[in-house]
Every structure is written in C-alpha cells, then in structure tokens.
Amino acid sequence: ETGVTQSPTHLIKTRGQQVTLRCSSQSGHNTVSWYQQALGQGPQFIFQYYREEENGRGNFPPRFSGLQFPNYSSELNVNALELDDSALYLCASRRGLDQTSYNEQFFGPGTRLTVL
Amino acid sequence: AQRVTQPEKLLSVFKGAPVELKCNYSYSGSPELFWYVQYSRQRLQLLLRHISRESIKGFTADLNKGETSFHLKKPFAQEEDSAMYYCALIRTPYGNKLVFGAGTILRVKS
Numbered sequence: 001e002t003g004v005t006q007s008p009t010h011l012i013k014t015r016g017q018q019v020t021l022r023c024s025s026q027s028g029h030n031t032v033s034w035y036q037q038a039l040g041q042g043p044q045f046i047f048q049y050y051r052e053e054e055n056g057r058g059n060f061p062p063r064f065s066g067l068q069f070p071n072y073s074s075e076l077n078v079n080a081l082e083l084d085d086s087a088l089y090l091c092a093s094r095r096g097l098d099q100t101s102y103n104e105q106f107f108g109p110g111t112r113l114t115v116l
Numbered sequence: 117a118q119r120v121t122q123p124e125k126l127l128s129v130f131k132g133a134p135v136e137l138k139c140n141y142s143y144s145g146s147p148e149l150f151w152y153v154q155y156s157r158q159r160l161q162l163l164l165r166h167i168s169r170e171s172i173k174g175f176t177a178d179l180n181k182g183e184t185s186f187h188l189k190k191p192f193a194q195e196e197d198s199a200m201y202y203c204a205l206i207r208t209p210y211g212n213k214l215v216f217g218a219g220t221i222l223r224v225k226s
Contacts, residue, residue: 004159
C-alpha cells in the first residue's frame, strides 16, 4: 500500500502566473482534501473532493480550484498568483466522507510554493 | 465558526520532565478533537484522537467540554518527543474539514 504522494516538491513562480499541484491518494482512498500552510501557521482547509466532485470549501477565493480524476488523484490550481500564496500545500486522503476518528486521513509530504 | 488556539509557540523542557501542550477550542456544537504531530523531515501524522481515549507514545489528552480544552500531556518527556504538535478539531456531524491550531514546537533537552 503506497502512501499519499505530491508533486512537485518545490516550485517557484512569479506574481500573476498560474500553478498546478498534484496529489496521488493512498490506495483505496476516494476522498482528497487540500490544505494551505503558511509559515508559522497551522494548515488551513482549502477544499475537498469526493468521487470527482467538490465537497466542501474553505475561505479561499475562486482562483483556487481543483479537480479529482477517476483514479482519485487530484490537482490544485491557483490562478493569478499573489505573494501571499507562498506556502506549503498539503494534500490528505481518506476512504469515504466520514471525517470521524475511525476514518483517519493521511497527509502527503507537501509542495513548497514560493511566489516572487 | 470553529477556532483552535495553541497559546505557546515553543515549549522547552528537560528530558524526564512532565509535558503539557495546551489547546483551547471554540465551537458551539460537539466537536471531535485530534492531536497531530510532525517530526523533523517527516509528514504530518495523527497522534491521537479524543474519542478513542487512548495513550500513544505515552501521551494522553482529555477533552474538557466545560473549559473547551484538549491539552496533551506526558508524564516524562523523551528526546524523541521533540516535534511540532498541532491540535485540530472537526465539527460533528458531517464535518468535512479539519480546523488546526497554529502549532507548538516541543523541544526536549538532554
């Protein structure tokens, strides 16, 4: 059973550009959540995908969008990058929608995005 | 809205000393509480969950609904406990996002 993987590991972009981050969920997991972790802060929920549909969104503008594919892998797209988008982006996967203790979600290593 | 507060950015203790990492939350309903840990160069991972009432690596945490707290405790700190610790909650039922605190760095000195 492979864990959650994310690519790329690091990325440098300039203001106004667009970026796509990728996540492969753990085997058997059909729910993927994305979090943004700014320096010195805890992770903040961006959105969640279940069976290829968005299922919940945090307080992020529409320029943050996503996709989930039939194999349950996922992409996070950010348009019109701003300096404040510089952060570690984490992906987490779990089986089903149940977010309770008995359905643990597993985090990937993250993608470090730097916007200059 | 739900909020999680971890008042200490850094907690430094000597090996063998007791540890208490504080976590307070605000949520009008019945949340489910978790502690996550991130060791150096490793990914974020679940340490323990309040509903299981378990002890993991010697750590325990009790949910105090009256004080809206979920402090993490260990009677005798070990050097390998040094890590970043995050308290998190999810609203029930039907919560779909974890709400994290800002985290506390635990440094165990020899």
